[in-house]
Each structure stands twice: as C-alpha cells, then as structure tokens.
Amino acid sequence: MPGLNWNTDRSDWPHTEFSRFQDAGGIRWHVQQMGHGPPIILLHGTGASAHSWSALAPRLAEHFTVIAPDLPGHGFSEALPRDRLSLPGMAEVLTCLLDSLTVRPRLAIGHSAGAAIVVRCCLDGALRSDAIVSINGALLPFRGTAGIFFPPMAKLLFANPLAARLLAKRGGDQERILRLIRGTGSEIDPAGIARYARLFSSPRHVAATLGMMANWDLVTLSRELPQLQTPMLLIAGENDKAVRPAQAQRIKAMLPSAGIEQLPGLGHLAHEEDAAAVEALILAFAAQHLAGRQAQAGEWNYGSAL
Secondary structure, eight states, X not given: OOOOOHHHHXXXXXXXXXXXXXXXXXXXXXXXXXXXXXXXXXXXXXXXXXXXXXXXXXXXXXXXXXXXXXXXXXXXSOOOXXXXXXXXXXXXXXXXXXXXXXXXXXXEEEETHHHHHHHHHHHTTSOOOSEEEEESOOOSOOOHHHHHXXXXXXXXXXXXXXXXXXXXXXXXXXXXXXXXXXXXXXXXXXXXXXXXXXXXTOHHHHHHHHHHHHHOOHHHHHHHGGGXXXXXXXXXXXXXXXXXXXXXXXXXXXXXXXXXXXXXXXXXXXXXXXXXXXXXXXXXXXXXXXXXXXXXXXXXXXXXXX
C-alpha cells in the first residue's frame, strides 16, 4: 500500500537533515536523531509522525540526544503486518528499534497513543527509562458513547482493505483536516495542517492509523497501570477534546506519585501549539528526576544544563 515517497516528499518535510533509516523488528523505520547528551525518545500519537515534534525536538536537542521515530506505517516508516498493530505488538517492535540503535533512553516522552506505548514498554521491563512524560496521554479506555462506538467502527473500517484507499482520497482536503484538528481543541499553523493533509492522503498511513485504533487494548493497560514504578509527569492541555484533562486526574488516583501539569488554552496537540511551554515543563521534570541518577552513575550531570 503506497505511502509518502521519501525521494519527493522529503524536500519540505521538517528536519530531514537529521533523518536516517533503520531496519528493526522486520520493518524499515524512519528515525530522526539530533542533539547531544543523555538519550531521550519522542513517540508521536496515532495518525501523526515525527514531524509532530518539529518545534519541540530542536529545543530538547540543546540538552539531550533526541530520537524521534515514525511509528510503523506512519510517515516514512514501513508498515507492520495487520496482526502486529496491537499495543503489545507496537511496544515489541519499538524495543527492537531501540536495541538496534544500541540506545537506552533516559527519558521517554509520548504523546497520546505514543504515551501508551511508552508505558507498555516500561511495564514489560523492555524500556528502562528513568522517567516518563505523557503529553495528553491516551492511557485509559474511552468513556461514554465514544467507548461504545469508536473501537468497533475502527475495526469495521480496518477489516475492509479498500477503506484506507477510499479515506486517503479525501484525506488531502486541508479544510477537512483543519476541522479535524480543531475538533481536538488545538489550533496549529497552516504548514502543520498541510503536513497532516499529506499524511492522510497516504493509504499506508491511514491504514496504520485505523489498525492502531482497531487493535488498541487500553483496558489491560489501565488494569496494570498501578504497577508502574517509573516516575511520570502527566501534561494535560486544558482544552483537549480528544483526551479530556480529567483523565490525568483519574491516572493520578491510580498512581499517586505521578505529577500533573495543566496547560491553559492548549488542546490535544499542545506540543505543536506551544513548544516552549511544554519544553519548560519537561526540563523542570528532567532536572528533578534525572540529575540525581546521572550523578550516582558518574555520568553527565543534566542539572548543569539548566
């Protein structure tokens, strides 16, 4: 199934000078890596790509080695077989990618479904990060009518091999994408809207998005969430209409040690709307949770970079 074409689409895609391709877990990944210092990973959500971090990644690269992959089937990364698009399946191939890069991220940052993959990896012991940052993380099952109708609808669309191609034919409509983004409570610039339109005109990208939605099991994740030992910061956009900020409070009730920071006026794509505000929260959290561990290990002291 066709996706973005690296030879043509990279010309105006963000930060391609930092791009590389890596074989791991049976697929070829598109990965962007920039900066120096302790390694961190940025994991985007369903339907996005590493471009989602285009404003935040360079800021964090002043302090860290930033690793930002496209999830399987998203952006420029190859797709997984349909039966491996579950949360455990995605966590497994992400572990393969990190092993192939011979890197252990000290800080794992995930947006929306990317946060769920990070948490799944940490619960499984496959990702031994010192801390986690969840940005509007989709860590709990949908409530209400969305929980009743949304997953079955995604399964029906995913089961039809023509659905992704049909949806991709309409995905390039920037007005439609603008309404979709605004429906999540976010306002992003026209260049960002144009990039999402290009992503959703790719049948492979649409198929991967539907596949993740259809196979996402957040019931098991939420049941095991209280077992998480890794310190976590929950960043919640107060205007998020996709993952309501009240979810962060529900997670904190399960994980009393988790911290919560709310961002006024920002929606689901808070890190794209105001990268500086998100960066400030991440740096403060990292200084608290990484500096001591770095010093004990005799490694570079992150606190000196603040």
